Amino acid sequence: MSKIRVAVIGVGGIGSTHLRAYAACSDQSEIVGLADIDILNAQKKAAEYGCQAFRNYEQMLEETCPQAVSICTPPNLHLPIIQNIAARNLSVLCEKPPARTVTETEDIVQAMADSKGILQFAFCHRFHKSVIQAREMITNGRLGKIVQVYNRFGFRFDRAGRSWFTDREVAGGGVLIDTLVHSVDIFRFILGEEISHVSASVSTSLQVQVEDSASILVTSTGGTAGSLNGSWVTPVSEAEFRIYGTEGEAIIDYAQSGGLRYRLANAPEWTQLPFDRPDRFVLQAEHFLNCVTDGQSSSVGGSEGIAVMKVIEAAYQSLQNAASIRL
Numbered sequence: 328m329s330k331i332r333v334a335v336i337g338v339g340g341i342g343s344t345h346l347r348a349y350a351a352c353s354d355q356s357e358i359v360g361l362a363d364i365d366i367l368n369a370q371k372k373a374a375e376y377g378c379q380a381f382r383n384y385e386q387m388l389e390e391t392c393p394q395a396v397s398i399c400t401p402p403n404l405h406l407p408i409i410q411n412i413a414a415r416n417l418s419v420l421c422e423k424p425p426a427r428t429v430t431e432t433e434d435i436v437q438a439m440a441d442s443k444g445i446l447q448f449a450f451c452h453r454f455h456k457s458v459i460q461a462r463e464m465i466t467n468g469r470l471g472k473i474v475q476v477y478n479r480f481g482f483r484f485d486r487a488g489r490s491w492f493t494d495r496e497v498a499g500g501g502v503l504i505d506t507l508v509h510s511v512d513i514f515r516f517i518l519g520e521e522i523s524h525v526s527a528s529v530s531t532s533l534q535v536q537v538e539d540s541a542s543i544l545v546t547s548t549g550g551t552a553g554s555l556n557g558s559w560v561t562p563v564s565e566a567e568f569r570i571y572g573t574e575g576e577a578i579i580d581y582a583q584s585g586g587l588r589y590r591l592a593n594a595p596e597w598t599q600l601p602f603d604r605p606d607r608f609v610l611q612a613e614h615f616l617n618c619v620t621d622g623q624s625s626s627v628g629g630s631e632g633i634a635v636m637k638v639i640e641a642a643y644q645s646l647q648n649a650a651s652i653r654l
């Protein structure tokens with residue numbers, strides 16, 4: 328089987344992770360090129376992964392002829408770059424948030440639908456073992472009816488205040504769009520339901536244009552209440568989901584090396600599930616490459632990105648209206 332020729336556009340923080348993930352899938356893929364306007368960093372990464380570096384991504388696409396491309400630039404560039412790539416019929420793994428707005432996300436999805444390429448949004452937590460274990464446990468009914476979900480992704484993000492992350496024009500917003508996109512996606516994924524209502528509350532402690540802490544209250548179509556919280560300014564890192572059902576509860580704890588932890592009404596001691604193959608980014612790349620190879624749609628395709636962005640946009644709208652938004 329011939330290898331998929333892959334390239335990465337934007338090789339800063341997460342672009343480096345995509346390169347590492349593709350390198351871990353070297354039986355399926357070959358990294359042929361990368362592009363970044365920071366050419367010194369691009370050259371350093373290219374030397375590390377044995378490929379060509381370019382300042383201009385269009386030149387990179389023309390000269391290295393990839394079949395599949397990771398988009399790891401700031402969000403304002405996702406749409407224009409993907410429109411260019413779609414016109415070349417290449418496949419795309421696009422970082423979160425899909426774009427700055429629902430409209431931009433729909434334009435990405437349309438551009439890719441009009442092309443021969445496959446679109447996957449990089450909601451990497453779909454490939455995190457304990458998230459998958461939680462979804463299975465909920466689907467099997469072992470926790471009973473899920474009544475409440477509590478999530479927090481909190482940490483101190485030192486570069487937030489001095490990077491594009493707090494430039495509304497580039498990022499589309501603050502921690503709500505940047506970090507709670509993951510929370511919204513995980514909530515929908517583990518429950519297998521859409522979100523019907525959302526309201527948001529935010530605060531800002533840095534001298535920036537956007538919110539640096541955000542909380543949203545959501546209700547799923549099946550009636551589960553969710554409290555999803557994120558912050559860039561709290562010193563002790565926390566990353567967890569707590570899921571409460573009528574027959575038991577479970578915790579996805581990213582700080583633990585183990586898998587899902589749960590306890591049930593009839594077995595109240597905590598049980599920890601095993602956690603093999605822990606790297607969600609490698610599993611994400613594997614799924615993308617398999618879809619490209621087989622010409623199949625990704626399980627994290629366009630409709631998933633649009634659904635998540637509708638919740639994020641409604642959350643921002645609720646701030647303006649001071650009301651809960653029905654989706």
Ligand SMILES: NC(=O)c1ccc[n+]([C@@H]2O[C@H](COP(=O)([O-])OP(=O)(O)OC[C@H]3O[C@@H](n4cnc5c(N)ncnc54)[C@H](O)[C@@H]3O)[C@@H](O)[C@H]2O)c1
Pocket residue numbers: 336337338339340341342362363364365368382384399400401402404422423424449451505
């Ligand atoms: N999945 C995750 O867990 C995760 C984690 C971090 C970031 N992200 C997302 O990934 C994207 C990038 O974030 P990051 O943290 O890597 O940011 P970053 O600033 O570290 O890297 C972005 C890179 O894009 C480059 N760039 C900017 N304009 C470009 C252009 N026109 N052509 C080529 N390169 C260009 C920059 O020079 C920089 O190296 C964002 O959408 C972000 O939300 C996802």
